[in-house]
Amino acid sequence: MPIIKEYISPSDRSAKDRRRHRQKVREAIKENIADIIADEAIIGKSGDKIIRVPIRGLKEYRFVYGTNESGSGQGQGGSQPGDVIGGEQQGQKGKDRAGNKPGQDIYETEITLEELIGILFEDLMLPDMEKKKLRYIISEYKQKIKGRRKKGIRPRLDKRKTSEMRIRRKKAVERTGELEDNEDFPFHQDDLRYRHVTITPKKESSAVVICIMDTSGSMDTMKKYLARSFYFLLYQFVRTKYQSVDLIFVAHDTEAKEVNEDEFFHKGESGGTYISSGYQKALEIIEERYNPALWNIYAFHCSDGENWDSDNEKAVKLAKSLCDVSNLFGYGEIKPDGRSAWGSIAEVFEQNIEADNFTVVKIRNKKDVYPMFKRLLQKEKIKEQKDE
Amino acid sequence: MSDSLDWTVKDLEKWADKIEKKAKEFGLDFFEQIFEICSHKDMIGYEAYHGMPSYYPHWSFGKAFERTETLYKYRVFGLAYEMVINSKPCLAYLMKDNTLPMQLLTVAHVYGHNDFFKNNATFSHTRPELTLEQFKTRADRIRFYIEDPSIGPEKVENLLDAARALYLQRSRYLRIKQSSSEYDLLLFIRDHSSLLEDWEKDVLTIVDEEAKYFLPQLETKLMNEGWAVYWHYKILGTLDLSDGVHQGFITEHNRVVARPEKGVLINPYYVGFKIWQDIEKRWGIDRVFFSREIDRDVSFLRQYLTRELMEEMDIYQHEEERGKRIITKISDEENWKEVKEILIRDVGVNGIPIIKIVDANFMGQGILVLEHEHDGRDLFQEYTFKTLEHIQKLWRKPVHLTTIENGEFVIYKCRHNKVKRVVPQGSGQSDLMFD
Numbered sequence: 033m034p035i036i037k038e039y040i041s042p043s044d045r046s047a048k049d050r051r052r053h054r055q056k057v058r059e060a061i062k063e064n065i066a067d068i069i070a071d072e073a074i075i076g077k078s079g080d081k082i083i084r085v086p087i088r089g090l091k092e093y094r095f096v097y098g099t100n101e102s103g104s105g106q107g108q109g110g111s112q113p114g115d116v117i118g119g120e121q122q123g124q125k126g127k128d129r130a131g132n133k134p135g136q137d138i139y140e141t142e143i144t145l146e147e148l149i150g151i152l153f154e155d156l157m158l159p160d161m162e163k164k165k166l167r168y169i170i171s172e173y174k175q176k177i178k179g180r181r182k183k184g185i186r187p188r189l190d191k192r193k194t195s196e197m198r199i200r201r202k203k204a205v206e207r208t209g210e211l212e213d214n215e216d217f218p219f220h221q222d223d224l225r226y227r228h229v230t231i232t233p234k235k236e237s238s239a240v241v242i243c244i245m246d247t248s249g250s251m252d253t254m255k256k257y258l259a260r261s262f263y264f265l266l267y268q269f270v271r272t273k274y275q276s277v278d279l280i281f282v283a284h285d286t287e288a289k290e291v292n293e294d295e296f297f298h299k300g301e302s303g304g305t306y307i308s309s310g311y312q313k314a315l316e317i318i319e320e321r322y323n324p325a326l327w328n329i330y331a332f333h334c335s336d337g338e339n340w341d342s343d344n345e346k347a348v349k350l351a352k353s354l355c356d357v358s359n360l361f362g363y364g365e366i367k368p369d370g371r372s373a374w375g376s377i378a379e380v381f382e383q384n385i386e387a388d389n390f391t392v393v394k395i396r397n398k399k400d401v402y403p404m405f406k407r408l409l410q411k412e413k414i415k416e417q418k419d420e
Numbered sequence: 421m422s423d424s425l426d427w428t429v430k431d432l433e434k435w436a437d438k439i440e441k442k443a444k445e446f447g448l449d450f451f452e453q454i455f456e457i458c459s460h461k462d463m464i465g466y467e468a469y470h471g472m473p474s475y476y477p478h479w480s481f482g483k484a485f486e487r488t489e490t491l492y493k494y495r496v497f498g499l500a501y502e503m504v505i506n507s508k509p510c511l512a513y514l515m516k517d518n519t520l521p522m523q524l525l526t527v528a529h530v531y532g533h534n535d536f537f538k539n540n541a542t543f544s545h546t547r548p549e550l551t552l553e554q555f556k557t558r559a560d561r562i563r564f565y566i567e568d569p570s571i572g573p574e575k576v577e578n579l580l581d582a583a584r585a586l587y588l589q590r591s592r593y594l595r596i597k598q599s600s601s602e603y604d605l606l607l608f609i610r611d612h613s614s615l616l617e618d619w620e621k622d623v624l625t626i627v628d629e630e631a632k633y634f635l636p637q638l639e640t641k642l643m644n645e646g647w648a649v650y651w652h653y654k655i656l657g658t659l660d661l662s663d664g665v666h667q668g669f670i671t672e673h674n675r676v677v678a679r680p681e682k683g684v685l686i687n688p689y690y691v692g693f694k695i696w697q698d699i700e701k702r703w704g705i706d707r708v709f710f711s712r713e714i715d716r717d718v719s720f721l722r723q724y725l726t727r728e729l730m731e732e733m734d735i736y737q738h739e740e741e742r743g744k745r746i747i748t749k750i751s752d753e754e755n756w757k758e759v760k761e762i763l764i765r766d767v768g769v770n771g772i773p774i775i776k777i778v779d780a781n782f783m784g785q786g787i788l789v790l791e792h793e794h795d796g797r798d799l800f801q802e803y804t805f806k807t808l809e810h811i812q813k814l815w816r817k818p819v820h821l822t823t824i825e826n827g828e829f830v831i832y833k834c835r836h837n838k839v840k841r842v843v844p845q846g847s848g849q850s851d852l853m854f855d
Contacts, residue, residue, distance in 0.1 A: 036457065045465050049468075091806070093806035094586070094807055095792070095807050098801070102762060104686060105682070105747075111736050115747040117738055118682070
């Protein structure tokens with residue numbers, strides 16, 4: 033005689049393991065931020081735009097055969113040699129737990145850009161927006177109706193309220209019996225009501241992120257790819273703090289140009305490098321369009337550091353000027369080949385620039401991106417605390 | 421009986437009793453059967469933990485849960501109708517949301533599995549009477565290490581990650597004549613690594629015992645699933661079902677044995693079911709019971725999968741050509757034997773590469789040398805890299821692995837958690853030295 037029991041689950045049994053898994057996925061996301069944001073032009077997109085970014089599930093590694101081997105399969109009848117079949121298909125049963133093929137172990141889930149940013153910044157301990165001293169710009173005067181007054185200008189006459197006042201007065205007179213039927217009852221000066229308008233200045237905080245990149249011949253796709261994730265993080269970070277954020281791209285080799293995002297990452301330049309040209313251009317743009325008194329300026333420059341020596345002095349000088357006008361100015365040196373001889377402009381900067389809102393970060397591979405970004409932000413925090 | 425598809429626990433008890441009696445009449449021989457009725461959420465949980473009421477904590481179960489839940493939510497998969505575990509008494513779960521026909525199919529199906537666990541030789545060493553208790557004590561041991569302040573969750577997790585990567589690298593039935601320790605990676609490392617602490621050795625033992633328990637299910641998946649389908653079909657055919665219930669049962673049954681869309685998979689429920697029916701037709705019921713006792717998937721397919729069946733079931737071989745999967749051979753007169761070999765090569769444990777321990781003290785430097793026994797299929801590189809890192813974490817000293825990739829002899833060398841892939845020029849052996 034079989035036994036049948038109704039099972040009452042005591043608790044959410046897998047909750048802890050799920051939490052740990054999610055935590056690991058988040059760690060993996062941070063480590064692979066360069067991969068995740070590699071292909072799409074998402075740097076300038078806002079977080080509330082729903083862009084889905086595939087996130088790979090954590091793999092459970094073991095020895096498995098490759099996916100391009102021959103194998104057996106089954107159709108619904110009449111299959112012929114030469115027929116093209118679908119790739120890794122999901123069977124109608126979810127019971128294959130063995131996971132012999134890597135394809136079964138990988139699953140992708142999608143998150144929105146906003147969620148991604150949430151994950152990325154969750155441990156950055158963002159200082160509370162309210163407490164921060166931001167540079168506000170009075171962008172417009174907002175009008176708000178606050179009550180009624182007896183005096184005012186004609187266009188603000190509240191006709192409805194005025195009529196109401198007249199009726200009230202009429203009723204009062206009627207009660208005294210002094211009013212005869214059909215007698216005219218005109219408006220009186222006392223009936224008039226005007227809308228009272230208060231004017232409040234609206235504060236707005238705006239920032240501009242200036243991405244400067246060395247696009248000389250030596251900056252290959254891999255280096256740009258690492259740079260890109262850095263700009264992405266910076267832009268998204270700044271976006272969490274200001275109401276509006278402008279994004280400027282400056283590409284330079286020996287000369288600098290303002291370009292759009294696509295050109296910035298995809299157009300290769302050639303020839304040598306004058307880093308100063310990029311800084312010069314950035315300063316010009318700031319002077320023309322982004323008055324430092326009104327704008328919070330974040331500038332970041334990526335290069336592989338192979339500057340022409342003759343340009344170093346000028347580069348240092350202009351970098352200092354950029355520090356003066358910016359909230360934060362960072363220089364990222366990207367050397368994916370791992371050559372540890374940093375005999376480059378990074379050291380020149382470190383030795384000669386003392387501004388405390390300036391940072392040099394060195395990036396060798398994609399794993400460096402996130403920790404280095406965190407380091408960059410520490411400088412900014414310090415500056416804010418001083419401001420207060 | 422009413423024609424309603426709804427049911428109460430009382431109904432189910434009545435039906436289960438009938439089904440059990442029928443199963444006995446047919447000659448099935450099973451452990452005492454317990455059914456637990458649970459919600460779909462609990463079912464997803466049981467699936468994640470292989471049906472075990474207790475299991476040690478590990479993130480991969482959380483991943484399995486979320487994966488199943490997501491797929492279920494988007495209706496990519498239906499949930500398994502049932503889960504049965506190899507235990508005595510036999511424990512099975514039924515989902516509350518299922519209709520009566522689905523429950524009846526499931527109950528009969530479960531008796532098939534129960535009988536198979538009890539009688540198939542592959543399971544003879546699994547000690548089903550101890551299953552629940554053993555999983556519980558293993559879970560308790562791991563929790564104890566997690567709570568031990570001198571060990572803690574991180575170390576335990578890292579060790580489990582590594583051990584679980586090697587979990588299926590163990591001797592299999594087919595090579596029983598060979599000294600088995602050459603293939604039992606976890607046990608070998610446990611017994612020969614002088615650097616492991618006692619608790620670490622215990623964790624390796626736990627993971628190995630777990631694999632020993634589950635491996636028979638992997639070796640008999642096709643037979644076992646086919647067996648359960650074969651019996652639910654037979655048993656329900658003899659029950660006095662109302663039209664509505666019968667109709668519902670047939671619909672569900674057809675769904676279980678549906679052939680997949682032309683792709684890279686086979687449906688083990690379908691293939692197993694067809695072969696069992698064919699054995700009965702051609703050899704009689706005694707042969708059916710005989711095979712369920714002594715065979716496992718490989719021998720089962722070798723003996724009983726005929727050309728006619730293969731053709732009927734539309735089994736083929738596919739290969740990669742210019743980035744596409746193309747059917748290269750079908751089960752016709754000329755190629756069926758070859759296609760059959762490919763199917764056998766893919767089935768169950770045969771889908772797991774065989775790794776042999778060659779040397780544990782290579783060059784007198786304590787280097788562990790492993791050899792992938794290449795059978796025409798290359799290893800998947802990314803996974804090889806990461807798995808070697810796991811092995812090295814356990815072995816602590818360098819680990820080498822030899823294999824063949826694209827016809828070339830290749831050595832993977834792992835030291836200090838870094839893996840290098842080397843293609844030696846000239847004769848291989850001298851290149852085994854770490855450079």
